[in-house]
Amino acid sequence: MKTFLLAGLLLGSAAGDALCQQSDTTATQAQRTFQEAAAATKKQQRLWGIDLYGPMLLVNPATREVYANMPDSSGKLQKQGTIYTGKLPSKINTANTSLYWEGRSWAMVQLPLPADKDERINLIxxxxxxxxxxxxxxxxxxxxxxHLDKKDGRIYLRLELAALQQALAATSPEVRQQHLLHAMTFRHYRYELYPGxxxxxxxxxxxxxxxxxxxxxxxxxDKAAALKHFDKNLxxxxxxxPTFVRSFAYQTIPMYGYMLSQAKPGWNRQLNSQSNLTPLIVQAFKLSIPADVKTAATNYAREYNGDAVALEEAARExxxxEQIAAYTQLFIKQAHTELRFVKMNISFNPSNIVPIDGYGTVYPTMRISDAWGILTVTEGALMSAQWDKVIVGLPQNVTDQLVTGQGWKLELNKGYNLEKDATGNYALKKQ
Structure with missing residues (x-):
């Protein structure tokens, strides 16, 4: 018994030392990351006319451990050397985002960070x-x-991106101008196909x-590294x-913007929420968009493997x-569970969503916290078009504070439960 206890104590001590070392390593890495970010933003203050550096949270999504470069207002974070550490409350979803928490507006970035320094600073x-x-x-x-999940929307976005890639790689102003004209023509035709x-x-x-x-x-x-970055990202x-609906802008504007920064330095400092980027780009590069964009886009498409792109998108469509039909059956036609929002906070993966016209969007993975508790989805849920509720399948196991179904888990706060109505659907009820 004593031997077992001693072994247990030694094991616990070793594990504790390892944990401290791991924590110290993460803290050291966090400190170095903050220093990198501060140096990079200070050096590039001319980009926006201000230093973007400010309160930052680096969060381990598995453990919710958080590393900050500044203290919070209520002392939840404890000072550790030159940084601050603590635990992020479960009601706050972890994501790469900005948020207001404990008296400060923070930039939150999930760990682990990219190993490459440029990619790390890019993200931060x-x-x-x-x-x-x-x-x-x-x-x-x-x-x-x-519309960017529709066949033609995807085709003409892909062609625009292909033309942009060629514009970036161009070795003469004339060739770059030609590819930029093609890119903007594909864009204008897409707008013609999908009003709004x-x-x-x-x-x-x-x-x-x-x-x-x-x-x-x-x-x-530098230029070589920038082109390599764009090529890899694209x-x-x-x-x-799987979808471009929420992710396309990560490709288009960095490429247009990079070329604009060479042609018209400081172009971005005039922007605000009312700016219209497409005419700004057309004017900056002195592009003459054809009157008949449909015919022009059809002709230009041949330069960018347009036929192959169209075949790929027809197969995807x-x-x-078929996927939309299955989701419609599961979340709309069949009995299901509806959770209406009170004060919702959400995190999700924007790269794999599936829009369903008239009903909303299916998010294969998401985490929602609200007054009623926390919903974790791993196999799909339908967010309503109005963002006022989320729909999951029927519950399979129900206890007072935990409800589970196929690919979802609902942790209920006290005072809430699920009730079945006459149609067979389940909904939240406040007791």
Missing amino acids: AHELFHRSQPTLHFKLSDPTNN ADTTENALELNEGIAEYTGMMVCNR YDFLHYY KKIQ
Whole structure:
């Protein structure tokens, strides 16, 4: 018994030492990251006319351990050397984002960080921009662009991106100008196909596109590194992102913006929430968009493997319609569980969503915290078009404070339970 106890104590001591070493290592890495970010943003103050550096949280999503560069207002974070550490409350979702917490507006970035220094600073500067958006007169806006999940919407976005990639690689101003004209023609034809797309795309580009452009520019990569970065990002986007609805702006505006920064330095400092980026780009590069954009786009498409792109998108369209039919059956036609929001906070993966016209969008993974508790989704949930409720499948196991179903878990706060109505649907009820 004594031997067992001694072994247990030794094991506990060793584990504790290892934990301290691991924690110290993470804390040291966090401190170094804060120093890198501070140096990079200070060096690039001319980008926006201010130093973007400010309160930052580096969060381990598995343990919710948090490392901050500044104290919070209520002392939840404890000083450890030159940084501050603590635990993020479970009601706060972890994500790469900006948030207001404990008296400060923070940029939050999830651990682990990219190993490459430029990619690390790119990510952090992106979120620091989001934190600074109110100061820079940008409203936070995150509209969906469901037309970019349609066959033709995807085709003409892909062609625009292909033309942009060629413009970046061009070795003469004339060739670059030609590819930029083609890119903008594809864009204008897309807007003609989907009325209103110009407004929703512009809103997301002003939000996520400008944030990603900021991250790109704060890194201060040289030309070769910048082109390599764009090529890799575009390859990953086309091959690993199932949908473009919320992620396209991470590609378009950094590429346009990088070229604009060479042609018209400081172009971004005139922007605000009311800016319209497409005419700004057309004017800056002195592009003459053809009157008949349909014919022009059809002709230009041949230069960018347009036929192959169209075939790929036709095949995808067939598969996505089958997926939409299955989701419609599960979340709309069949009995299901509806959770209406009171004071919702959400995190999700924007790269794999599935829009369902008239009903909302299916998010394969998400985490929602609200007055009623915490919902964790791993196999899909339907967010309503009005963002006033989320729909999951029927519950399979129900206890007072934990309800589980296929691919979802609901941790209920006291005073709430699920009740079944006459139609077989379940809904939250406050006791």
